[in-house]
Amino acid sequence: MSGKEIDQVTGVETTGHVWDGDIKELNKPLPKWWLWVFYACIVWAIGYWAVYPAWPTLSGSYTKGYFGYSQREHVAEQVAAAKADQARYYQQIADTPLDQIEKNQELMPFVMAGGAAVFGDNCGPCHGKGAQGGPGYPNLNDDDWLWGGTPDAIHQTIMHGIRSTDAETRQMQMPRFGLDGILTPEQIRDAAEYVLSLSNSATDQEAAKRGATIFADNCAACHGEDGKGNQDVGAPNLTDAIWLYGNKLSDVEKTIETGRGGVMPFWTGRLDPVTIKMLAVYVHSLGGGK
Numbered sequence: 001m002s003g004k005e006i007d008q009v010t011g012v013e014t015t016g017h018v019w020d021g022d023i024k025e026l027n028k029p030l031p032k033w034w035l036w037v038f039y040a041c042i043v044w045a046i047g048y049w050a051v052y053p054a055w056p057t058l059s060g061s062y063t064k065g066y067f068g069y070s071q072r073e074h075v076a077e078q079v080a081a082a083k084a085d086q087a088r089y090y091q092q093i094a095d096t097p098l099d100q101i102e103k104n105q106e107l108m109p110f111v112m113a114g115g116a117a118v119f120g121d122n123c124g125p126c127h128g129k130g131a132q133g134g135p136g137y138p139n140l141n142d143d144d145w146l147w148g149g150t151p152d153a154i155h156q157t158i159m160h161g162i163r164s165t166d167a168e169t170r171q172m173q174m175p176r177f178g179l180d181g182i183l184t185p186e187q188i189r190d191a192a193e194y195v196l197s198l199s200n201s202a203t204d205q206e207a208a209k210r211g212a213t214i215f216a217d218n219c220a221a222c223h224g225e226d227g228k229g230n231q232d233v234g235a236p237n238l239t240d241a242i243w244l245y246g247n248k249l250s251d252v253e254k255t256i257e258t259g260r261g262g263v264m265p266f267w268t269g270r271l272d273p274v275t276i277k278m279l280a281v282y283v284h285s286l287g288g289g290k
């Protein structure tokens, strides 16, 4: 016995499935419209498989479909079109003198976007994504420049690096006053206190006084009599309370002891000339540009 019966209330036959003794399932077929949509989907899917790339194959490839459609080709076409579009910008940047690029309203959006992207990829790892720097890596947003903040100076720094392996690198190096035994640890401490006193942060005024003479004899040649630095030799301004290597007495002592000698790689040959130009303008624009 199948248990099928006619339901008294609706007059519809049941399927014979019964739950808890009296809950019965009516035998209601799916609506026709629903079925047709369902069949149409199946036909559509088969057609789709035949026409478009669809199934992975055992050989690690996939069925290409009747049209051989490929988004990869599509992308390649779009990239080629974008390149062609950019080419005229590239040419214009190549033809425009560095100091004129910033005045060119048509070029600037392209230069800034390109510069920011290249900076993020190549410079961010050392200087920070926002060029904010960190210990040993200069902040490029502020108005404080080791080697100069004009577009030309920045361009030169990027092209050839600082204490890099490039033949034309910026290379002036602070002497290793401690490591090479030029000054005693006591003299280094005194000089460090004097350096701190230039930004009103000395901890020992007597030591700072003694340090003044040591500074005049050993340091002023590069950092200047007044300690304001010299961009021709990459000697930082010591009076502005902006520190490359930290503002603690021990940081300054270590700088004098070792000479530090931060290294910035050169980019000639690794980035094309137009990209380096874009970077120079971008860095110059970051806020502290001179």
Ligand code: HEC
Pocket (backbone or CB within 6 Å): 119, 122, 123, 124, 125, 126, 127, 136, 137, 138, 140, 144, 145, 146, 147, 148, 149, 154, 157, 158, 162, 234, 261, 262, 263, 264, 265, 267, 279, 283
């Ligand atoms: C491997 C780390 C490193 C990378 C990568 C790097 N830099 Fe530098 N950069 C430095 C260091 C260190 C200095 C400071 C050198 C010194 O002590 O004089 C510096 C200095 C500079 C200066 C001079 C700042 C001043 O005050 O004069 C500029 C400009 C600069 N970098 C731009 C760039 C740009 C643009 C890129 C990317 C193309 C880049 N840097 C990539 C480490 C790096």
Ligand code: HEC
Pocket (backbone or CB within 6 Å): 146, 172, 173, 174, 175, 177, 191, 192, 195, 214, 215, 218, 219, 220, 221, 222, 223, 233, 234, 235, 236, 238, 242, 243, 244, 245, 246, 252, 255, 256, 259, 260, 261, 262
């Ligand atoms: C030959 C030139 C030269 C002489 C001499 C010299 N310096 Fe420097 N000094 C530099 C350069 C270049 C740097 C930057 C080093 C770097 O970027 O890695 C520097 C960096 C420093 C810094 C780091 C500043 C910061 O922002 O962290 C201090 C402090 C300093 N010098 C103090 C001295 C003192 C004190 C003396 C003398 C005992 C001295 N220097 C002598 C060239 C010189």
